[in-house]
Amino acid sequence: MTLKADQIEAYWLPFTANRDFKKKPRVISGANGHYYTTSDGRRLYDAFSGLWTSGVGHCHPKIVAAVQNQVAEMDYCMGFQATNDKACQLAGELCEIAPGDFDHCFFTNSGSESVDTALKIALGYHRAIGDGHRTRLIGRERGYHGVNFGGISVGGMAPNRKVFSANLIPGVDHLPHTHNLEHNAFSKGQPGWGAHLADELERIAALHDGGNIAAVIVEPVAGSTGILPPPVGYLERLREICDRHGILLIFDEVITAFGRVGAAFGAERFGVMPDIITTAKGLTNGVIPMGAVLVRDKIYNAYMHGPEHMIELFHGYTYSGHPVAAAAGIAALQIYKDEGTFEQARALESHFAEVLHSLADHPLVIDVRNFGLMGGVELASRANAPGARGMETYKTCFWDENLVIRNGMDILQFAPFLNSTPDDITKTFETIRRVLDGIA
Numbered sequence: 001m002t003l004k005a006d007q008i009e010a011y012w013l014p015f016t017a018n019r020d021f022k023k024k025p026r027v028i029s030g031a032n033g034h035y036y037t038t039s040d041g042r043r044l045y046d047a048f049s050g051l052w053t054s055g056v057g058h059c060h061p062k063i064v065a066a067v068q069n070q071v072a073e074m075d076y077c078m079g080f081q082a083t084n085d086k087a088c089q090l091a092g093e094l095c096e097i098a099p100g101d102f103d104h105c106f107f108t109n110s111g112s113e114s115v116d117t118a119l120k121i122a123l124g125y126h127r128a129i130g131d132g133h134r135t136r137l138i139g140r141e142r143g144y145h146g147v148n149f150g151g152i153s154v155g156g157m158a159p160n161r162k163v164f165s166a167n168l169i170p171g172v173d174h175l176p177h178t179h180n181l182e183h184n185a186f187s188k189g190q191p192g193w194g195a196h197l198a199d200e201l202e203r204i205a206a207l208h209d210g211g212n213i214a215a216v217i218v219e220p221v222a223g224s225t226g227i228l229p230p231p232v233g234y235l236e237r238l239r240e241i242c243d244r245h246g247i248l249l250i251f252d253e254v255i256t257a258f259g260r261v262g263a264a265f266g267a268e269r270f271g272v273m274p275d276i277i278t279t280a281k282g283l284t285n286g287v288i289p290m291g292a293v294l295v296r297d298k299i300y301n302a303y304m305h306g307p308e309h310m311i312e313l314f315h316g317y318t319y320s321g322h323p324v325a326a327a328a329g330i331a332a333l334q335i336y337k338d339e340g341t342f343e344q345a346r347a348l349e350s351h352f353a354e355v356l357h358s359l360a361d362h363p364l365v366i367d368v369r370n371f372g373l374m375g376g377v378e379l380a381s382r383a384n385a386p387g388a389r390g391m392e393t394y395k396t397c398f399w400d401e402n403l404v405i406r407n408g409m410d411i412l413q414f415a416p417f418l419n420s421t422p423d424d425i426t427k428t429f430e431t432i433r434r435v436l437d438g439i440a
């Protein structure tokens with residue numbers, strides 16, 4: 001399909017340098033397996049699995065069939081005071097693969113909505129148990145929790161917040177981020193230094209009184225900021241401090257759930273149980289927008305009081321538990337089970353780490369970071385042009401090498417398919433080295 005210039009001009013793209021993009025648009029019109037097809041007929045290898053979304057590849061035939069069947073059987077069903085069979089099935093199956101007593105889930109349509117839902121659930125929980133004075137929320141510098149007002153308030157990505165700084169939700173503090181090149185550069189997996197940074201939560205608790213804090217939210221592995229795995233012992237320490245003060249711990253697992261870290265959830269992989277888990281992305285393998293917030297029994301049960309005809313949580317979306325999204329989710333979970341996707345991802349980790357870290361000797365590279373199948377390669381920034389080198393690398397990959405990666409400023413990010421072969425990964429990084437050799 002040939003697009004007209006005014007059609008491209010009409011579209012205000014998200015998280016995109018629009019003027020630069022529109023000079024030479026990158027438009028994709030097909031996807032299958034590990035490849036995209038561009039509107040001008042080129043085949044691109046996708047080294048980012050969609051946007052961390054599509055772990056088992058694009059257009060997986062079983063998900064395509066499930067969606068086609070569902071849309072013909074029931075396109076939509078109102079989700080308030082009634083629901084559909086697929087939403088219930090998916091909720092049950094999700095709770096089955098969730099750790100411990102995560103026995104209930106609330107559906108949303110995106111990661112951002114999952115985060116704001118989780119924050120609201122946490123605040124409401126404390127009120128329900130008579131602790132309504134617990135209103136403060138704690139995020140972390142460099143955290144990414146989506147783009148809604150709750151998410152950017154607890155989030156710590158400066159460009160996402162600065163325009164809205166006067167309008168962020170009140171009563172939020174931030175833990176320090178765990179990035180430190182002096183101590184942790186080129187760490188493989190979890191860095192050894194930095195667990196003490198969790199103790200900052202004690203300082204914040206002392207400042208405000210821990211009894212006023214409702215929840216702490218962190219990504220188990222920070223993704224969008226450029227891959228920051230938790231220092232050894234850090235998540236455990238956060239959990240301990242939360243327990244000491246009765247603070248809920250929320251893991252934002254929008255990226256880390258569904259195999260990205262070689263397990264169903266980061267919570268399982270790290271052996272640290274949060275109280276609430278947010279998900280999206282891999283829930284449907286990226287096929288239909290959907291998110292889910294999983295909660296432990298004590299949280300759901302706290303809401304189940306008062307007159308039974310009354311709504312317990314005044315929150316929800318028109319498309320919560322959408323039957324077509326739920327059908328895609330059910331098919332995705334089945335594939336993860338049948339194809340052993342999480343185990344496959346786990347088995348690929350060491351090869352991915354080795355190949356990723358082979359870039360450490362490149363003169364442009366100042367750090368390499370990884371956990372599971374999440375990889376970051378930080379380039380030295382050009383003087384007076386932060387982000388330019390990363391963007392040029394991204395564009396060269398796209399136009400000259402038929403390879404899709406992602407850059408966050410000067411940090412190249414990689415999210416190989418969970419069902420990649422070792423050879424796919426090796427080839428990706430041979431290309432990256434060749435591209436970097438040509439970047440000034």
Ligand SMILES: Cc1ncc(COP(=O)(O)O)c(C=O)c1O
Nearest residue numbers: 110111112144145146252254255
């Ligand atoms: C950890 C985390 N939380 C929330 C979000 C927001 O998800 P969405 O873009 O689906 O709203 C993202 C997206 O990348 C994410 O990585």
